[in-house]
Amino acid sequence: MAANKSKAFIILILAFGIFGIINTEMGVIGILPLIADNFGISVSTAGLLVSLFALAVAISGPFLPLMFSGFNRKSVMLLVIGLFVVSNVVSIFAPNFTVALIARIVPAFFHPVYFSVAFTSAASSVSQDQVPKAIGRVFMGVTAGMVIGTPITSFIASATNLDIAMLFFAVVNALTFLAILIFVPSQPVKEKQSYGSQVRVLKKGRVWAAIFSAIFILSGMYATFSFFAEYLERVTNMSSDMITVMLVLFGLTGIAGNLLAGKLLSNNALKTAFIFPFIFVATYLILFLFGAFTVPMIAFIALWGVLFTFGLNISQYMITSSAPEAPDFSNGLFVAFANLGVTIGTFVGGAFISGLGTRSIMWSGIVFLALGFLATLFFISLTRKAKANAVTKAAA
Missing domain, CATH: 1.20.1250.20 (MFS general substrate transporter like domains)
Structure with missing residues (x-):
């Protein structure tokens, strides 16, 4: 029973990590006008923060997870989430839109790496017949990030300011980093598969x-x-x-x-x-x-x-x-x-x-x-x- 609770808690941490990443990706949708005003650009130009992020994910999806497939999964998750924390902080203090855009695109390439590792980790923690249920729980982070994260970010921005709303992204990812570091056990890959296979x-x-x-x-x-x-x-x-x-x-x-x-x-x-x-x-x-x-x-x-x-x-x-x-x-x-x-x-x-x-x-x-x-x-x-x-x- 204790082991099952531990696995459920780890899956919850994985889902929270996905929430943080998706919230970083989609949360800016509700504050694009504020970002446009902050940098003195049009809203359509600010929209590149969303479209280029998605493009980076689509480009790296088939390749980067493959490259990281032989590394310790805990280490990989910490690397990706840590990169998102740093990029979130850089976005807050970005002196111009170009820096803000680069700070968004770089971690976007590693977005599929975390997803891949999180899904694989969740699946490997349960029996084969329970895999869809475990994946479904991890997907809760996707839903929360896409639908709940956006109005939360918009509310924070309207109640405070743009910087605090951007800080919300960094805080969520920082909490995930600490949770993975403390509670998720090391997950070395025992049998590394060749890229060709x-x-x-x-x-x-x-x-x-x-x-x-x-x-x-x-x-x-x-x-x-x-x-x-x-x-x-x-x-x-x-x-x-x-x-x-x-x-x-x-x-x-x-x-x-x-x-x-x-x-x-x-x-x-x-x-x-x-x-x-x-x-x-x-x-x-x-x-x-x-x-x-x-x-x-x-x-x-x-x-x-x-x-x-x-x-x-x-x-x-x-x-x-x-x-x-x-x-x-x-x-x-x-x-x-x-x-x-x-x-x-x-x-x-x-x-x-x-x-x-x-x-x-x-x-x-x-x-x-x-x-x-x-x-x-x-x-x-x-x-x-x-x-x-x-x-x-x-x-x-």
């Missing part, structure tokens, strides 16, 4: 089916979520205060969705992956049809939050389960292609708004989810074929 998983069709499924699913999620506030303001006519409450509701139900997704993926992963797009598409249709009505929207925003984190969990599961022999590399692939999906979805969602109006973003999400469903069907087919071949070989 890990990259070789890219020869598997199932891996590519999972990758494309993840890209389309994440694109479908972010084509709408990136314009969450815009939709509620223009379609539902909610006030800014009410939108903040809806963001918190979205985040809280998303955290619950992590736990539920972990349980369902542990029980029947392929069935969960198959049904998920249908429920999400139905939800988008309802959000489109009833977007102007406040009360129904509140209920379906709660469901939206649950489904959002389901998409993250399912995408991560498909990629890593298709390459269990290379956990660090496959987790890096997930982070890289998930961020690619974020970039594509946000761009296409914005194009739909420009051409067809704000309500149309639900249709952009539906199109991507439909493509994701087709890729998921291919993944399920290849997975069942692989399992059948394994049974045949075992019987022989």
